Amino acid sequence: MKVIVVGGGLVGALEAVYMARRGHEVHVYEGRTDIRKEPRYSGLSINLALSVRGIAALREVGVEAEIVNAGIPMHARMIHSHDGQQSSQPYGTQGQAIRSIDRRNLNEHLLSAAEGLPNVHLHFEHKLQRADTKSNTLVFKTPKGEVKATGDLIIGCDGAHSQVRRGLMRSDRVNYQQRYIPHGYKELTIPPGPDGDFQIKANFLHIWPRSTFMMIALPNQDKTFTATLFMPFDKFDSIKTAEDVLELFEAEFPDSIPLIGRERLVKDYFENPTGTLMTVKCDPVGARRTILMGDAAHAVVPFYGQGMNAGFEDCLVFNNLLEKHANDIDAAVADYSRSRVADVHAIADLALYNYVEMRDLVNSRWFLFRKKVDNFLHALMPNTFIPLYTMVTFSQIPYATVVARSKQQAHTIDTALTALAATAVGGAALAAWRYWRL
Ligand SMILES: Cc1cc2nc3c(=O)[nH]c(=O)nc-3n(C[C@H](O)[C@H](O)[C@H](O)COP(=O)(O)OP(=O)(O)OC[C@H]3O[C@@H](n4cnc5c(N)ncnc54)[C@H](O)[C@@H]3O)c2cc1C
Numbered sequence: 103m104k105v106i107v108v109g110g111g112l113v114g115a116l117e118a119v120y121m122a123r124r125g126h127e128v129h130v131y132e133g134r135t136d137i138r139k140e141p142r143y144s145g146l147s148i149n150l151a152l153s154v155r156g157i158a159a160l161r162e163v164g165v166e167a168e169i170v171n172a173g174i175p176m177h178a179r180m181i182h183s184h185d186g187q188q189s190s191q192p193y194g195t196q197g198q199a200i201r202s203i204d205r206r207n208l209n210e211h212l213l214s215a216a217e218g219l220p221n222v223h224l225h226f227e228h229k230l231q232r233a234d235t236k237s238n239t240l241v242f243k244t245p246k247g248e249v250k251a252t253g254d255l256i257i258g259c260d261g262a263h264s265q266v267r268r269g270l271m272r273s274d275r276v277n278y279q280q281r282y283i284p285h286g287y288k289e290l291t292i293p294p295g296p297d298g299d300f301q302i303k304a305n306f307l308h309i310w311p312r313s314t315f316m317m318i319a320l321p322n323q324d325k326t327f328t329a330t331l332f333m334p335f336d337k338f339d340s341i342k343t344a345e346d347v348l349e350l351f352e353a354e355f356p357d358s359i360p361l362i363g364r365e366r367l368v369k370d371y372f373e374n375p376t377g378t379l380m381t382v383k384c385d386p387v388g389a390r391r392t393i394l395m396g397d398a399a400h401a402v403v404p405f406y407g408q409g410m411n412a413g414f415e416d417c418l419v420f421n422n423l424l425e426k427h428a429n430d431i432d433a434a435v436a437d438y439s440r441s442r443v444a445d446v447h448a449i450a451d452l453a454l455y456n457y458v459e460m461r462d463l464v465n466s467r468w469f470l471f472r473k474k475v476d477n478f479l480h481a482l483m484p485n486t487f488i489p490l491y492t493m494v495t496f497s498q499i500p501y502a503t504v505v506a507r508s509k510q511q512a513h514t515i516d517t518a519l520t521a522l523a524a525t526a527v528g529g530a531a532l533a534a535w536r537y538w539r540l
Protein backbone atom coordinates (compact mmCIF):
# COMPACT_ATOMS: atom_id res chain seq x y z
CA MET A 103 0.00 0.00 0.00
CA LYS A 104 1.22 3.52 -0.77
CA VAL A 105 0.93 5.86 2.21
CA ILE A 106 1.33 9.62 1.89
CA VAL A 107 2.27 11.53 5.02
CA VAL A 108 1.85 15.30 4.66
CA GLY A 109 4.21 17.19 6.99
CA GLY A 110 7.63 16.05 8.17
CA GLY A 111 7.40 17.67 11.60
CA LEU A 112 7.54 15.70 14.83
CA VAL A 113 4.39 13.65 14.29
CA GLY A 114 4.75 13.16 10.52
CA ALA A 115 8.30 11.83 10.85
CA LEU A 116 7.27 9.39 13.60
CA GLU A 117 4.18 8.24 11.69
CA ALA A 118 6.36 7.55 8.64
CA VAL A 119 8.45 5.19 10.80
CA TYR A 120 5.30 3.46 12.07
CA MET A 121 3.79 2.88 8.62
CA ALA A 122 7.09 1.86 7.04
CA ARG A 123 7.64 -0.73 9.77
CA ARG A 124 4.27 -2.21 8.82
CA GLY A 125 5.74 -2.78 5.35
CA HIS A 126 4.06 0.05 3.44
CA GLU A 127 5.64 2.32 0.86
CA VAL A 128 5.71 5.71 2.61
CA HIS A 129 6.14 9.13 1.02
CA VAL A 130 6.59 12.13 3.31
CA TYR A 131 5.92 15.55 1.77
CA GLU A 132 7.28 18.46 3.81
CA GLY A 133 6.71 22.09 2.86
CA ARG A 134 9.98 23.35 4.30
CA THR A 135 13.57 22.52 3.41
CA ASP A 136 15.36 19.66 5.19
CA ILE A 137 16.06 21.06 8.67
CA ARG A 138 19.07 18.75 8.97
CA LYS A 139 20.80 20.87 6.35
CA GLU A 140 19.76 24.24 7.73
CA PRO A 141 21.97 26.34 10.03
CA ARG A 142 18.95 27.67 11.89
CA TYR A 143 15.38 26.55 12.21
CA SER A 144 12.58 28.85 13.22
CA GLY A 145 10.09 26.55 14.90
CA LEU A 146 7.35 26.72 17.50
CA SER A 147 9.47 26.46 20.63
CA ILE A 148 13.07 25.54 21.32
CA ASN A 149 12.37 22.77 23.78
CA LEU A 150 9.47 20.52 24.69
CA ALA A 151 8.43 18.48 27.69
CA LEU A 152 8.27 14.79 26.80
CA SER A 153 6.33 12.48 29.09
CA VAL A 154 4.99 8.94 29.33
CA ARG A 155 2.58 8.95 26.36
CA GLY A 156 5.20 10.33 23.98
CA ILE A 157 7.87 7.98 25.30
CA ALA A 158 5.57 4.95 24.91
CA ALA A 159 4.90 5.86 21.28
CA LEU A 160 8.62 6.31 20.56
CA ARG A 161 9.42 3.02 22.31
CA GLU A 162 6.95 1.04 20.22
CA VAL A 163 9.11 1.66 17.12
CA GLY A 164 12.44 1.48 18.94
CA VAL A 165 13.50 5.14 18.73
CA GLU A 166 13.05 6.24 22.32
CA ALA A 167 16.39 5.45 24.01
CA GLU A 168 18.57 8.12 22.42
CA ILE A 169 15.84 10.74 22.58
CA VAL A 170 14.98 10.12 26.21
CA ASN A 171 18.63 9.98 27.26
CA ALA A 172 19.25 13.38 25.67
CA GLY A 173 16.41 14.90 27.68
CA ILE A 174 16.87 16.71 30.96
CA PRO A 175 14.58 15.31 33.69
CA MET A 176 12.42 17.89 35.47
CA HIS A 177 11.06 16.38 38.71
CA ALA A 178 9.14 19.38 39.98
CA ARG A 179 7.90 22.88 39.39
CA MET A 180 10.13 25.54 40.94
CA ILE A 181 7.99 28.51 41.89
CA HIS A 182 9.66 31.95 41.89
CA SER A 183 7.83 34.48 44.05
CA HIS A 184 8.09 38.27 43.64
CA ASP A 185 10.78 38.52 46.33
CA GLY A 186 12.97 35.90 44.61
CA GLN A 187 12.11 33.07 47.03
CA GLN A 188 11.98 29.65 45.35
CA SER A 189 9.87 26.67 46.41
CA SER A 190 9.40 23.34 44.68
CA GLN A 191 6.23 21.34 43.95
CA PRO A 192 6.95 17.77 42.77
CA TYR A 193 5.17 16.47 39.67
CA GLY A 194 4.67 12.95 40.96
CA THR A 195 6.30 10.40 43.18
CA GLN A 196 10.03 9.71 43.55
CA GLY A 197 11.62 9.03 40.16
CA GLN A 198 8.76 10.48 38.08
CA ALA A 199 9.82 13.35 35.84
CA ILE A 200 8.97 15.05 32.57
CA ARG A 201 11.91 15.57 30.20
CA SER A 202 13.03 18.73 28.47
CA ILE A 203 13.91 17.79 24.88
CA ASP A 204 15.46 19.90 22.11
CA ARG A 205 12.78 20.21 19.40
CA ARG A 206 15.20 20.46 16.51
CA ASN A 207 17.30 17.45 17.59
CA LEU A 208 14.13 15.44 18.07
CA ASN A 209 12.77 16.31 14.62
CA GLU A 210 16.15 15.60 12.99
CA HIS A 211 16.45 12.29 14.81
CA LEU A 212 12.98 11.18 13.71
CA LEU A 213 13.55 12.26 10.10
CA SER A 214 16.80 10.26 10.03
CA ALA A 215 15.06 7.25 11.60
CA ALA A 216 12.42 7.44 8.85
CA GLU A 217 15.00 7.95 6.11
CA GLY A 218 16.97 4.97 7.39
CA LEU A 219 14.12 2.67 6.35
CA PRO A 220 14.32 1.55 2.72
CA ASN A 221 10.60 2.04 2.04
CA VAL A 222 10.47 5.71 3.18
CA HIS A 223 10.90 8.53 0.66
CA LEU A 224 11.25 12.08 1.93
CA HIS A 225 10.26 14.98 -0.35
CA PHE A 226 11.22 18.40 1.00
CA GLU A 227 10.04 21.77 -0.37
CA HIS A 228 6.73 20.17 -1.32
CA LYS A 229 4.03 22.38 0.11
CA LEU A 230 0.51 20.99 -0.11
CA GLN A 231 -1.80 23.37 -1.95
CA ARG A 232 -4.95 21.28 -2.29
CA ALA A 233 -6.15 17.91 -1.07
CA ASP A 234 -8.99 16.07 -2.79
CA THR A 235 -9.94 13.45 -0.24
CA LYS A 236 -12.50 11.85 -2.60
CA SER A 237 -9.88 10.85 -5.16
CA ASN A 238 -6.89 10.83 -2.74
CA THR A 239 -5.13 13.36 -4.95
CA LEU A 240 -2.76 15.94 -3.54
CA VAL A 241 -1.25 18.94 -5.33
CA PHE A 242 2.06 20.31 -4.05
CA LYS A 243 3.91 23.51 -4.83
CA THR A 244 7.64 22.87 -5.33
CA PRO A 245 10.52 25.06 -6.55
CA LYS A 246 10.16 23.25 -9.89
CA GLY A 247 6.43 23.82 -10.22
CA GLU A 248 3.31 21.90 -9.29
CA VAL A 249 3.53 18.19 -8.46
CA LYS A 250 0.58 15.77 -8.11
CA ALA A 251 0.57 12.65 -5.95
CA THR A 252 -1.95 9.98 -5.11
CA GLY A 253 -1.91 7.36 -2.38
CA ASP A 254 -3.99 4.58 -0.85
CA LEU A 255 -3.93 6.29 2.54
CA ILE A 256 -3.31 9.97 3.30
CA ILE A 257 -2.13 11.00 6.76
CA GLY A 258 -2.32 14.72 7.45
CA CYS A 259 0.42 15.71 9.89
CA ASP A 260 0.71 19.24 8.52
CA GLY A 261 0.25 21.13 11.75
CA ALA A 262 -2.29 23.54 13.18
CA HIS A 263 -3.06 25.18 9.81
CA SER A 264 -3.46 21.84 8.02
CA GLN A 265 -4.36 21.81 4.33
CA VAL A 266 -5.30 18.12 4.51
CA ARG A 267 -7.91 19.05 7.10
CA ARG A 268 -9.23 21.74 4.76
CA GLY A 269 -9.74 19.07 2.09
CA LEU A 270 -11.59 16.83 4.56
CA MET A 271 -13.80 19.69 5.69
CA ARG A 272 -14.80 20.40 2.10
CA SER A 273 -15.63 16.83 1.09
CA ASP A 274 -16.45 14.88 4.22
CA ARG A 275 -18.55 16.96 6.59
CA VAL A 276 -15.77 17.23 9.15
CA ASN A 277 -16.73 19.71 11.88
CA TYR A 278 -14.11 22.23 12.81
CA GLN A 279 -13.55 24.78 15.54
CA GLN A 280 -10.58 27.11 16.00
CA ARG A 281 -10.24 29.37 19.01
CA TYR A 282 -7.38 31.76 19.74
CA ILE A 283 -6.80 32.63 23.38
CA PRO A 284 -6.18 36.31 24.17
CA HIS A 285 -2.64 35.48 25.36
CA GLY A 286 0.54 35.13 23.31
CA TYR A 287 4.09 34.06 24.09
CA LYS A 288 7.65 35.25 23.67
CA GLU A 289 10.80 33.18 24.08
CA LEU A 290 13.87 34.53 25.87
CA THR A 291 17.18 32.91 26.80
CA ILE A 292 18.90 32.50 30.16
CA PRO A 293 22.55 31.91 29.22
CA PRO A 294 24.99 29.74 31.25
CA GLY A 295 26.80 31.47 34.13
CA PRO A 296 30.46 32.59 34.01
CA ASP A 297 31.47 29.06 35.13
CA GLY A 298 29.70 27.62 32.07
CA ASP A 299 27.03 25.93 34.18
CA PHE A 300 23.28 26.41 34.61
CA GLN A 301 22.47 29.60 36.54
CA ILE A 302 19.37 28.09 38.17
CA LYS A 303 18.65 24.50 39.19
CA ALA A 304 18.52 22.30 36.11
CA ASN A 305 16.10 19.54 37.06
CA PHE A 306 13.05 21.75 37.45
CA LEU A 307 10.49 23.52 35.31
CA HIS A 308 10.79 27.06 36.65
CA ILE A 309 7.63 29.15 36.92
CA TRP A 310 7.12 32.81 37.76
CA PRO A 311 3.31 32.74 38.36
CA ARG A 312 1.77 36.19 38.36
CA SER A 313 -1.93 35.37 38.46
CA THR A 314 -3.01 36.70 35.05
CA PHE A 315 0.25 35.91 33.25
CA MET A 316 3.47 33.98 33.85
CA MET A 317 6.99 33.20 32.74
CA ILE A 318 8.42 29.68 32.64
CA ALA A 319 11.88 28.27 31.90
CA LEU A 320 12.97 24.82 30.71
CA PRO A 321 16.60 23.64 30.68
CA ASN A 322 18.65 22.81 27.56
CA GLN A 323 21.68 20.52 27.11
CA ASP A 324 23.95 23.52 26.44
CA LYS A 325 23.29 24.80 30.02
CA THR A 326 20.96 27.53 28.84
CA PHE A 327 17.31 27.82 29.79
CA THR A 328 14.62 28.79 27.33
CA ALA A 329 12.29 31.14 29.16
CA THR A 330 8.82 31.76 27.76
CA LEU A 331 6.74 34.72 28.75
CA PHE A 332 2.97 34.09 28.41
CA MET A 333 0.89 37.26 28.62
CA PRO A 334 -2.31 38.84 27.28
CA PHE A 335 -1.75 40.51 23.91
CA ASP A 336 -2.95 43.83 25.45
CA LYS A 337 0.02 43.71 27.78
CA PHE A 338 2.44 42.79 24.98
CA ASP A 339 1.03 45.69 22.93
CA SER A 340 1.60 48.15 25.77
CA ILE A 341 5.34 47.41 25.83
CA LYS A 342 6.97 49.67 23.28
CA THR A 343 10.40 50.70 24.58
CA ALA A 344 13.42 49.20 26.34
CA GLU A 345 12.33 51.06 29.48
CA ASP A 346 8.89 49.40 29.30
CA VAL A 347 10.51 45.94 29.14
CA LEU A 348 12.80 46.63 32.07
CA GLU A 349 9.96 48.16 34.08
CA LEU A 350 7.84 45.02 33.55
CA PHE A 351 10.68 42.71 34.55
CA GLU A 352 11.71 44.81 37.56
CA ALA A 353 8.14 44.79 38.83
CA GLU A 354 7.26 41.15 38.08
CA PHE A 355 10.36 39.00 37.55
CA PRO A 356 13.21 40.91 39.27
CA ASP A 357 15.29 37.80 39.99
CA SER A 358 15.36 36.93 36.28
CA ILE A 359 17.04 40.19 35.17
CA PRO A 360 20.56 39.29 36.35
CA LEU A 361 20.06 35.79 34.94
CA ILE A 362 19.12 36.97 31.44
CA GLY A 363 21.15 40.20 31.50
CA ARG A 364 19.58 43.63 30.88
CA GLU A 365 20.96 44.10 27.38
CA ARG A 366 20.10 40.62 26.22
CA LEU A 367 16.62 40.85 27.69
CA VAL A 368 15.77 43.98 25.73
CA LYS A 369 17.38 42.66 22.53
CA ASP A 370 15.61 39.25 22.69
CA TYR A 371 12.32 40.84 23.65
CA PHE A 372 12.21 43.02 20.55
CA GLU A 373 13.89 40.58 18.13
CA ASN A 374 11.85 37.49 18.96
CA PRO A 375 8.31 37.21 17.60
CA THR A 376 5.21 37.08 19.77
CA GLY A 377 3.55 33.71 19.09
CA THR A 378 -0.18 33.09 19.00
CA LEU A 379 -1.93 30.28 20.87
CA MET A 380 -5.04 28.41 19.93
CA THR A 381 -7.19 25.34 20.25
CA VAL A 382 -8.30 23.43 17.17
CA LYS A 383 -10.96 20.76 17.52
CA CYS A 384 -12.38 18.63 14.74
CA ASP A 385 -14.89 15.83 14.62
CA PRO A 386 -14.34 13.29 13.16
CA VAL A 387 -10.54 13.29 12.71
CA GLY A 388 -10.66 11.42 9.40
CA ALA A 389 -12.88 9.99 6.69
CA ARG A 390 -12.65 7.57 3.71
CA ARG A 391 -8.88 7.01 3.29
CA THR A 392 -7.62 10.16 5.06
CA ILE A 393 -6.81 10.72 8.72
CA LEU A 394 -5.38 13.63 10.70
CA MET A 395 -2.74 13.34 13.38
CA GLY A 396 -0.92 15.76 15.70
CA ASP A 397 -1.74 19.47 15.60
CA ALA A 398 -3.62 18.99 12.33
CA ALA A 399 -6.19 16.99 14.30
CA HIS A 400 -5.94 18.76 17.65
CA ALA A 401 -3.84 21.88 18.20
CA VAL A 402 -3.92 22.50 21.94
CA VAL A 403 -2.48 25.36 23.99
CA PRO A 404 0.91 24.29 25.37
CA PHE A 405 0.22 24.58 29.09
CA TYR A 406 0.02 20.88 29.92
CA GLY A 407 3.10 20.08 27.83
CA GLN A 408 0.95 17.49 26.02
CA GLY A 409 0.55 18.65 22.38
CA MET A 410 3.40 16.61 20.96
CA ASN A 411 2.79 13.78 23.44
CA ALA A 412 -0.84 13.52 22.28
CA GLY A 413 0.35 13.63 18.65
CA PHE A 414 2.82 10.80 19.24
CA GLU A 415 0.05 8.89 21.01
CA ASP A 416 -2.08 9.25 17.83
CA CYS A 417 0.54 7.16 15.99
CA LEU A 418 0.40 4.45 18.66
CA VAL A 419 -3.41 4.46 18.79
CA PHE A 420 -3.73 4.10 15.00
CA ASN A 421 -1.13 1.35 15.00
CA ASN A 422 -3.11 -0.54 17.66
CA LEU A 423 -6.28 -0.13 15.60
CA LEU A 424 -4.56 -1.56 12.52
CA GLU A 425 -3.66 -4.57 14.68
CA LYS A 426 -7.17 -4.80 16.11
CA HIS A 427 -8.74 -4.71 12.63
CA ALA A 428 -6.16 -7.12 11.16
CA ASN A 429 -4.80 -4.49 8.73
CA ASP A 430 -8.23 -3.62 7.36
CA ILE A 431 -7.44 0.02 6.54
CA ASP A 432 -11.04 1.14 6.06
CA ALA A 433 -12.08 -0.28 9.43
CA ALA A 434 -9.04 1.21 11.21
CA VAL A 435 -9.57 4.65 9.61
CA ALA A 436 -13.26 4.66 10.54
CA ASP A 437 -12.51 3.55 14.10
CA TYR A 438 -9.66 6.06 14.62
CA SER A 439 -11.67 8.92 13.08
CA ARG A 440 -14.50 8.45 15.56
CA SER A 441 -12.87 7.06 18.68
CA ARG A 442 -9.96 9.49 18.96
CA VAL A 443 -12.21 12.57 19.12
CA ALA A 444 -13.27 12.43 22.79
CA ASP A 445 -9.69 11.97 23.99
CA VAL A 446 -8.18 14.82 22.00
CA HIS A 447 -11.01 17.16 22.94
CA ALA A 448 -10.38 16.24 26.58
CA ILE A 449 -6.69 17.16 26.45
CA ALA A 450 -7.54 20.42 24.67
CA ASP A 451 -9.75 21.42 27.62
CA LEU A 452 -7.26 20.18 30.23
CA ALA A 453 -4.54 22.27 28.59
CA LEU A 454 -6.63 25.44 28.97
CA TYR A 455 -7.25 24.59 32.63
CA ASN A 456 -3.54 24.04 33.33
CA TYR A 457 -2.74 27.65 32.37
CA VAL A 458 -4.88 28.80 35.30
CA GLU A 459 -3.23 26.24 37.58
CA MET A 460 0.30 27.27 36.56
CA ARG A 461 -0.12 31.04 36.55
CA ASP A 462 -2.41 31.34 39.58
CA LEU A 463 -3.44 28.26 41.59
CA VAL A 464 0.14 27.25 42.41
CA ASN A 465 0.13 30.28 44.77
CA SER A 466 -3.03 29.18 46.56
CA ARG A 467 -2.85 27.53 50.01
CA TRP A 468 -6.06 25.59 49.34
CA PHE A 469 -4.65 24.24 46.07
CA LEU A 470 -1.44 23.13 47.80
CA PHE A 471 -3.44 21.53 50.59
CA ARG A 472 -5.59 19.65 48.04
CA LYS A 473 -2.40 18.45 46.28
CA LYS A 474 -1.19 17.08 49.61
CA VAL A 475 -4.50 15.29 50.16
CA ASP A 476 -4.31 13.85 46.61
CA ASN A 477 -0.74 12.65 47.12
CA PHE A 478 -1.60 11.13 50.50
CA LEU A 479 -4.55 9.21 49.03
CA HIS A 480 -2.44 8.11 46.05
CA ALA A 481 0.23 6.74 48.41
CA LEU A 482 -2.53 4.93 50.34
CA MET A 483 -4.37 3.54 47.28
CA PRO A 484 -2.00 3.80 44.30
CA ASN A 485 -4.32 2.08 41.82
CA THR A 486 -7.65 3.42 43.02
CA PHE A 487 -6.79 7.08 43.52
CA ILE A 488 -4.51 8.73 40.96
CA PRO A 489 -4.04 12.53 40.94
CA LEU A 490 -5.13 14.30 37.73
CA TYR A 491 -1.60 15.45 36.85
CA THR A 492 -0.26 11.91 37.27
CA MET A 493 -2.98 10.41 35.05
CA VAL A 494 -2.32 12.97 32.29
CA THR A 495 1.46 12.94 32.43
CA PHE A 496 2.61 9.62 33.82
CA SER A 497 -0.04 7.23 32.56
CA GLN A 498 -1.58 6.11 29.28
CA ILE A 499 -5.15 6.20 30.59
CA PRO A 500 -7.21 7.70 27.73
CA TYR A 501 -7.56 11.47 28.25
CA ALA A 502 -11.40 11.38 28.31
CA THR A 503 -11.30 8.68 31.00
CA VAL A 504 -8.81 10.81 32.94
CA VAL A 505 -11.27 13.70 33.01
CA ALA A 506 -14.19 11.50 34.10
CA ARG A 507 -12.12 9.78 36.79
CA SER A 508 -10.68 13.01 38.08
CA LYS A 509 -14.15 14.57 38.44
CA GLN A 510 -15.33 11.55 40.39
CA GLN A 511 -12.26 11.62 42.65
CA ALA A 512 -12.62 15.36 43.27
CA HIS A 513 -16.29 14.89 44.17
CA THR A 514 -15.42 12.13 46.67
CA ILE A 515 -12.72 14.23 48.35
CA ASP A 516 -14.82 17.39 48.46
CA THR A 517 -17.68 15.45 50.06
CA ALA A 518 -15.30 13.86 52.59
CA LEU A 519 -13.64 17.21 53.40
CA THR A 520 -17.01 18.92 53.79
CA ALA A 521 -18.18 16.14 56.12
CA LEU A 522 -14.94 16.39 58.06
CA ALA A 523 -15.23 20.15 58.35
CA ALA A 524 -18.89 19.84 59.41
CA THR A 525 -17.93 17.26 62.05
CA ALA A 526 -15.13 19.48 63.32
CA VAL A 527 -17.39 22.56 63.48
CA GLY A 528 -20.18 20.51 65.07
CA GLY A 529 -17.76 19.02 67.60
CA ALA A 530 -16.39 22.44 68.50
CA ALA A 531 -19.90 23.86 68.87
CA LEU A 532 -20.91 20.96 71.09
CA ALA A 533 -17.78 21.37 73.23
CA ALA A 534 -18.43 25.11 73.55
CA TRP A 535 -22.07 24.52 74.51
CA ARG A 536 -21.06 21.98 77.17
CA TYR A 537 -18.37 24.32 78.49
CA TRP A 538 -20.76 27.27 78.88
CA ARG A 539 -23.48 25.06 80.51
CA LEU A 540 -21.17 23.82 83.24
C1 LIG B 1 5.23 27.46 22.74
C2 LIG B 1 4.90 26.02 22.60
C3 LIG B 1 5.40 25.11 23.51
C4 LIG B 1 5.08 23.76 23.39
N1 LIG B 1 5.56 22.89 24.32
C5 LIG B 1 5.19 21.58 24.26
C6 LIG B 1 5.68 20.65 25.21
O1 LIG B 1 6.43 21.00 26.11
N2 LIG B 1 5.30 19.35 25.12
C7 LIG B 1 4.46 18.91 24.14
O2 LIG B 1 4.12 17.73 24.12
N3 LIG B 1 4.01 19.78 23.19
C8 LIG B 1 4.35 21.09 23.22
N4 LIG B 1 3.91 21.96 22.27
C9 LIG B 1 3.05 21.46 21.19
C10 LIG B 1 3.90 20.90 20.05
O3 LIG B 1 4.74 21.90 19.56
C11 LIG B 1 3.01 20.41 18.94
O4 LIG B 1 1.95 19.65 19.44
C12 LIG B 1 3.82 19.59 17.95
O5 LIG B 1 4.79 20.38 17.32
C13 LIG B 1 2.89 18.99 16.90
O6 LIG B 1 3.63 18.30 15.95
P1 LIG B 1 3.07 18.15 14.48
O7 LIG B 1 4.07 17.34 13.76
O8 LIG B 1 1.66 17.71 14.53
O9 LIG B 1 3.01 19.64 13.92
P2 LIG B 1 4.21 20.63 13.59
O10 LIG B 1 5.31 20.46 14.54
O11 LIG B 1 3.61 21.98 13.41
O12 LIG B 1 4.72 20.08 12.16
C14 LIG B 1 3.95 20.22 11.01
C15 LIG B 1 4.87 20.08 9.82
O13 LIG B 1 4.08 20.15 8.64
C16 LIG B 1 4.68 21.03 7.73
N5 LIG B 1 3.61 21.62 6.92
C17 LIG B 1 2.69 22.54 7.30
N6 LIG B 1 1.88 22.83 6.29
C18 LIG B 1 2.30 22.08 5.24
C19 LIG B 1 1.86 21.95 3.90
N7 LIG B 1 0.83 22.66 3.44
N8 LIG B 1 2.51 21.09 3.08
C20 LIG B 1 3.56 20.33 3.55
N9 LIG B 1 4.02 20.44 4.79
C21 LIG B 1 3.40 21.29 5.63
C22 LIG B 1 5.38 22.06 8.59
O14 LIG B 1 6.41 22.70 7.88
C23 LIG B 1 5.89 21.20 9.73
O15 LIG B 1 7.15 20.64 9.45
C24 LIG B 1 4.23 23.32 22.35
C25 LIG B 1 3.72 24.24 21.42
C26 LIG B 1 4.04 25.58 21.54
C27 LIG B 1 3.47 26.55 20.55
Ligand SMILES: NC(=O)C1=CN([C@@H]2O[C@H](COP(=O)(O)OP(=O)(O)OC[C@H]3O[C@@H](n4cnc5c(N)ncnc54)[C@H](OP(=O)(O)O)[C@@H]3O)[C@@H](O)[C@H]2O)C=CC1
Nearest residue numbers: 133145146261262263376377378379380381397401402403
Ligand atom coordinates in the same frame (compact mmCIF):
# COMPACT_ATOMS: atom_id res chain seq x y z
N1 LIG C 1 -1.68 25.11 19.71
C1 LIG C 1 -1.14 26.26 19.44
O1 LIG C 1 -1.40 27.23 20.10
C2 LIG C 1 -0.21 26.36 18.26
C3 LIG C 1 0.28 27.59 17.95
N2 LIG C 1 1.03 27.75 16.81
C4 LIG C 1 1.49 29.11 16.51
O2 LIG C 1 1.72 29.29 15.11
C5 LIG C 1 2.88 30.07 14.90
C6 LIG C 1 3.98 29.36 14.17
O3 LIG C 1 3.61 28.12 13.85
P1 LIG C 1 4.32 27.23 12.70
O4 LIG C 1 3.34 26.21 12.33
O5 LIG C 1 5.66 26.81 13.10
O6 LIG C 1 4.77 28.18 11.54
P2 LIG C 1 4.10 29.03 10.42
O7 LIG C 1 3.36 30.17 10.99
O8 LIG C 1 5.21 29.31 9.51
O9 LIG C 1 3.01 28.06 9.71
C7 LIG C 1 3.26 26.80 9.12
C8 LIG C 1 2.26 26.54 8.02
O10 LIG C 1 0.95 27.01 8.33
C9 LIG C 1 0.54 28.03 7.40
N3 LIG C 1 -0.16 29.08 8.14
C10 LIG C 1 0.35 29.88 9.10
N4 LIG C 1 -0.60 30.68 9.60
C11 LIG C 1 -1.72 30.40 8.91
C12 LIG C 1 -3.04 30.89 8.97
N5 LIG C 1 -3.42 31.83 9.84
N6 LIG C 1 -3.96 30.38 8.12
C13 LIG C 1 -3.62 29.42 7.26
N7 LIG C 1 -2.38 28.91 7.16
C14 LIG C 1 -1.44 29.39 7.98
C15 LIG C 1 1.81 28.50 6.77
O11 LIG C 1 1.56 28.91 5.44
P3 LIG C 1 2.41 30.15 4.79
O12 LIG C 1 3.84 29.72 4.80
O13 LIG C 1 1.83 30.23 3.40
O14 LIG C 1 2.13 31.32 5.63
C16 LIG C 1 2.66 27.26 6.78
O15 LIG C 1 2.35 26.40 5.72
C17 LIG C 1 3.35 30.44 16.25
O16 LIG C 1 2.84 31.67 16.57
C18 LIG C 1 2.78 29.34 17.12
O17 LIG C 1 2.62 29.75 18.40
C19 LIG C 1 1.34 26.72 16.00
C20 LIG C 1 0.92 25.47 16.30
C21 LIG C 1 0.10 25.20 17.46
Ligand SMILES: Nc1ccccc1C(=O)C[C@H](N)C(=O)O
Nearest residue numbers: 150151179307404405406407456
Ligand atom coordinates in the same frame (compact mmCIF):
# COMPACT_ATOMS: atom_id res chain seq x y z
N1 LIG D 1 6.07 22.32 28.40
C1 LIG D 1 5.32 23.41 28.67
C2 LIG D 1 5.31 24.48 27.78
C3 LIG D 1 4.55 25.60 28.01
C4 LIG D 1 3.80 25.67 29.18
C5 LIG D 1 3.79 24.64 30.08
C6 LIG D 1 4.56 23.50 29.84
C7 LIG D 1 4.59 22.36 30.81
O1 LIG D 1 5.13 21.31 30.55
C8 LIG D 1 3.94 22.58 32.12
C9 LIG D 1 4.02 21.42 33.09
N2 LIG D 1 3.37 20.26 32.57
C10 LIG D 1 3.38 21.85 34.42
O2 LIG D 1 2.19 21.64 34.58
O3 LIG D 1 4.08 22.41 35.25
